[in-house]
Each structure stands twice: as structure tokens, then as C-alpha cells.
Amino acid sequence: MYKTIVIGTGPAGLTAAIYLARANLSPLVIEGLQPGGQLTTTTEVENFPGFPEGILGPDLMENMRKQAERFGAQFKNGWVESVDFSQRPFRVKVDGLGELEAESVIISTGASARYLGIPGEQENVGRGVSTCATCDGFFFRGKKIIVVGGGDSAMEEASFLTRFASSVTLVHRREELRASKIMQDRARENSKVTWALNRTPLAVTVGETGVKGLTVRNNETGLEELVEADGVFVAIGHTPNTGFLGGQITTDANGYIVVNPGTTETNIPGVFACGDVQDTRYRQAISAAGTGCMAAMDAEKYLEGTMVHDWSESLDK
Numbered sequence: 001m002y003k004t005i006v007i008g009t010g011p012a013g014l015t016a017a018i019y020l021a022r023a024n025l026s027p028l029v030i031e032g033l034q035p036g037g038q039l040t041t042t043t044e045v046e047n048f049p050g051f052p053e054g055i056l057g058p059d060l061m062e063n064m065r066k067q068a069e070r071f072g073a074q075f076k077n078g079w080v081e082s083v084d085f086s087q088r089p090f091r092v093k094v095d096g097l098g099e100l101e102a103e104s105v106i107i108s109t110g111a112s113a114r115y116l117g118i119p120g121e122q123e124n125v126g127r128g129v130s131t132c133a134t135c136d137g138f139f140f141r142g143k144k145i146i147v148v149g150g151g152d153s154a155m156e157e158a159s160f161l162t163r164f165a166s167s168v169t170l171v172h173r174r175e176e177l178r179a180s181k182i183m184q185d186r187a188r189e190n191s192k193v194t195w196a197l198n199r200t201p202l203a204v205t206v207g208e209t210g211v212k213g214l215t216v217r218n219n220e221t222g223l224e225e226l227v228e229a230d231g232v233f234v235a236i237g238h239t240p241n242t243g244f245l246g247g248q249i250t251t252d253a254n255g256y257i258v259v260n261p262g263t264t265e266t267n268i269p270g271v272f273a274c275g276d277v278q279d280t281r282y283r284q285a286i287s288a289a290g291t292g293c294m295a296a297m298d299a300e301k302y303l304e305g306t307m308v309h310d311w312s313e314s315l316d317k
């Protein structure tokens with residue numbers, strides 16, 4: 001039986017593993033299908049403190065993994081199929097590893113950015129297609145950018161990207177935006193933002209020197225058009241990876257784990273959540289790492305028997 005099982009190996013899970021290992025709790029860390037998480041799909045990371053020249057996403061994750069291993073974290077590869085939090089010890093069923101038992105569990109399975117699923121998209125991720133304006137906007141200084149989506153994320157990213165881009169075209173499949181009025185207004189007031197509404201994305205179009213733009217269907221005329229740009233930012237939402245929990249952990253309407261504010265406690269004492277799986281707001285590597293540290297310290301306290309679990313105020317909100 002393990003003292004703690006950490007599920008997920010993005011910055012949150014690996015930071016939790018470093019802290020747990022250094023506290024002599026020998027955590028077992030389960031790596032899923034994408035060890036290292038979302039950062040392994042990016043190139044240069046320039047905003048993670050401590051790397052003045054930047055660091056490649058996969059290198060950063062490899063470093064974190066080595067750091068956790070150095071202090072005794074154990075890694076196993078497998079897909080967590082289900083969990084049973086109704087009894088103690090907790091049970092975690094992993095494809096290929098069977099049923100594992102743990103006194104505490106840290107969930108750091110992240111969220112996956114949603115993609116459009118159109119031709120030219122996946123093969124150009126990191127080469128002109130991105131799902132993270134904060135991470136990649138800087139690479140498009142003085143260039144033309146498209147943001148796809150009609151929600152708050154798209155408005156926020158469009159406004160943010162005007163800091164770098166010569167122009168930002170917002171492409172949305174309907175005439176009406178889903179975004180809140182204040183976010184819409186902010187984007188509309190920005191003279192660098194132009195609008196291509198009622199356009200359904202069909203393909204990321206690539207020329208000899210890279211991404212050329214987005215081929216869309218104009219839903220008014222039914223005709224195909226090319227919206228020209230050097231970069232395409234897809235901002236159509238995220239999906240938290242919480243399906244395997246089988247409804248045992250309280251989530252919000254979008255599936256994100258609800259934690260007791262200011263902590264990583266879930267509704268079940270001994271089960272903690274950190275990183276993007278519980279974060280609808282910041283979604284940064286550094287903020288995920290911060291909550292990973294918090295989860296490890298919360299788990300440590302719980303295992304010592306010194307944690308006061310008080311959900312009385314937060315759960316009903």
C-alpha cells in the first residue's frame with residue numbers, strides 16, 4: 001500500500017511528487033498517455049521563473065521528473081481506469097497494473113485544450129497553431145493572428161494578442177458571441193481586432209513558409225474563404241480530465257474539481273486536487289506547480305492526522 005498516489009505528471013503532479021518524496025513519503029506517480037502533460041506539446045517556455053534564456057517544454061518536464069526521482073518518487077506508466085474512494089485505503093485501478101491501494105490520492109490529471117479537429121491543425125501545433133496566447137503570443141510580434149472561438153477565452157486571448165500582433169481576426173462559427181458583455185466590449189473597443197463572424201473553420205491552410213491562414217465557410221453565402229494570418233490561436237475551451245472519477249468527487253458543471261478555496265482539498269478527506277484539473281482561471285505551468293506544492297503539503301498534514309477538514313462553508317456555495 002502506498003502513502004500517496006499521484007495521478008498525472010504535468011507541473012502540478014511532478015511538483016507534488018518532489019515535495020512528497022522530500023518528505024520521505026515515497027509517492028507512486030502514475031503517468032498516463034501523455035507523460036509530462038500539456039507542456040510536452042509546446043516548444044520554448046519563456047515565462048517559467050528560473051530560466052532566463054527560456055527552456056523547452058519537454059526539457060522542463062524531464063527536469064521535474066528527474067528531480068522527483070532523485071528523492072525517491074516511483075513512476076509507473078498506465079491509464080487510470082477508475083477509482084474507489086468509498087472505502088479506505090483508497091483504490092486506484094490502473095490498466096496493466098491492476099488495483100493499487102493508497103492512504104491518500106492527489107489528482108493532477110490536468111485539462112486538455114479542445115481542438116477544432118480540422119485538417120492542418122494538429123500537424124502545425126507549435127508551428128503556427130496554438131491553444132495558449134500567454135505561452136506563444138510573444139512569437140507573433142508584428143504578425144497577423146487569428147483567434148477562433150466566441151467565448152470569454154477567445155475575447156481575452158484576442159485582446160491580449162493585440163499587444164504583439166499587427167492585427168487579430170476573431171473567427172467564430174455564429175453571429176452571436178457566447179462571451180460575457182464586458183469581455184465582448186473590451187475586444188470590440190480594440191481597434192486592432194477585426195471580426196469574421198458566422199464563419200465555420202474548415203482547415204488550417206499552409207503555404208511554403210508556414211501557416212497562411214484559416215479556410216472557413218462563410219455561413220451567409222455558403223462559400224469558402226481564406227482568412228489570412230501567420231498564426232491561429234484556438235480558444236474553444238478546455239476539457240478537464242475527470243471522467244475516470246465516476247462522479248465520486250464534486251465537480252462544477254464543466255467537470256472541473258471543486259476544491260475548498262485556498263486549499264487543494266476535495267469533498268473527500270485524503271483526496272486532493274491540483275493543477276488545471278481544478279483551475280478554470282489561471283492555467284499556467286507555474287500556477288499548476290504552486291498548487292502541486294500545496295497538495296503535497298495538504299496530503300502530508302492529512303497523513304500525519306493533523307488536518308482539519310472543514311467543508312461546511314464552501315460546499316454549499
Ligand code: NAP
Binds near residue numbers: 152154156174235280
Ligand atoms: P466556452 O465559454 O465554452 O466557449 C467556447 C467557444 O468556442 C464558444 O463560442 C463555441 O461556439 C466555440 N466552439 C466550441 N467548439 C467549437 C468548434 N468545434 N468549432 C468552432 N467553435 C467552437 O469556453 P471558454 O471561452 O474557454 O470559457 C470557459 C469558461 O471559463 C467560461 O465559463 C468562461 O466564462 C470562463 N472564462 C472566464 C474568463 C474571465 O472571466 N476572465 C476568461 C476565460 C474563460 P458556440 O458559442 O457556437 O458554442
